[in-house]
Amino acid sequence: MNNSILQKYNVPGPRYTSYPTVPYWDEDNFTHEIWIETLKRSFVESNSKEGLSLYIHLPFCESLCTFCGCNKRITKNHAVENPYIEAVLKEWALYCDILDEKPIIKEIHLGGGTPTFFSTQNLEDLINGIFCYAVKAKEHEFSFEGHPNNTTHAHLQKLYDLGFRRVSFGVQDYSEKVQKAIHRNQPFHNVAKVTFWAKEIGYTSIGHDLIFGLPFQGVDDIIDTIEKTHSLQPDRLAFYSYAHVPWIKGNGQRGFNDEDIPKDEEKRHLYEVGKDLLDENDYYEIGMDHFALKSDSLYDSFKNGKLHRNFMGYSSSKTQLMIGLGVSSISDSWYSFAQNVKSLEEYYALLETDQLPVFRGHLLTEEDLIIRKHILNIMCQFETSWEDKANYIAEIPEILAQLEEMKKDRLVIIKKNGIQVTDAGKPFIRNICMAFDLRLKRKTPETQLFSMTI
Structure with a gap:
């Protein structure tokens, strides 16, 4: 890539999971009443035609990964699971009380945090609790994010039995030096094990998430990671640029020095090497940062003009209405956005008083x-x-x-x-x-x- 062009365009910019982007929301003119009005409007327009999407944020992790910018709570105390599941189901019940008929759910995505922090029983209680108030769309797509170190065969089997057919595993990089810097010790055999389990159980779309631009990462690391990834043949890949924004994410991204991070031409070279390898291995570029085999639904939706992007990332189909449940989740009625409070304590307190835990938003x-x-x-x-x-x-x-x-x-x-x-x-x-x-x-x-x- 021409270095002068790289320097010209390498400026701070949004990733556009929404427009307007969150820093440009007009929060002063947003109210709960506006959110509920647009929610109802979108539900009437879309429920019977396409259903809705649910994003459920499960924030707990047993250890901190220093590359991560997600809202999370670090704990090894699994007693936190039950109260959180109960709170999410309470929030969902409040939404269902607002709507005039049973929601038809087309998509569910469990994100985090670490969804597989939760026991199989609690995940089953969560999904069954959701469908006490809703019905599954005939062609539904349920997905979750799995941590290779703690995703068990029982997790994969239980979620498959509940209708999940897509799973993404966070890989990032296989270099021990890089893993140590980002506090993510994750051997290749752990990723291979959960990938093969998912294939054997019958998951139709298995994804791996990779990151370029991590501290101490070099060309040899990218090549090794993508070669190992190719040996496992995931159906789709995310190949993200590491977003170093310590002014937002605080000490979680200061486990290494700024000079340890590849920058500018060096960082872009890592991407170019990775992209070329993915091309050689028959992964087709789809949207921004995403690649898929031609056998994956993401490829079909891209070719057919049906690819969609929202706060859950890229999706092979569109729903006009997406409701986010859980602490910090963002909902999208198409006409407005609404974000939940970021503190677990505030989230619980609002739900105890039967209030939707929304604290800000934007009317488009x-x-x-x-x-x-x-x-x-x-x-x-x-x-x-x-x-x-x-x-x-x-x-x-x-x-x-x-x-x-x-x-x-x-x-x-x-x-x-x-x-x-x-x-x-x-x-x-x-x-x-x-x-x-x-x-x-x-x-x-x-x-x-x-x-x-x-």
């Missing part, structure tokens, strides 16, 4: 909704269009003017009524989306809010 404007569509199109299909006048806004000429430099650098193709990301432009997809981010352009942050784009 008409402009927000149009920009959101364009950013989703770019993130999911590498192109967007305003041929339909409903997707045109007055700022399009301004956006195109900003993209002109990227056109000269052959990162985008500007068409009569749209743009297309080139293969050379795919590593810069966050930068391309930033051209559409009107809120970011109107109010440049005074301090660094986001990780570097490259």
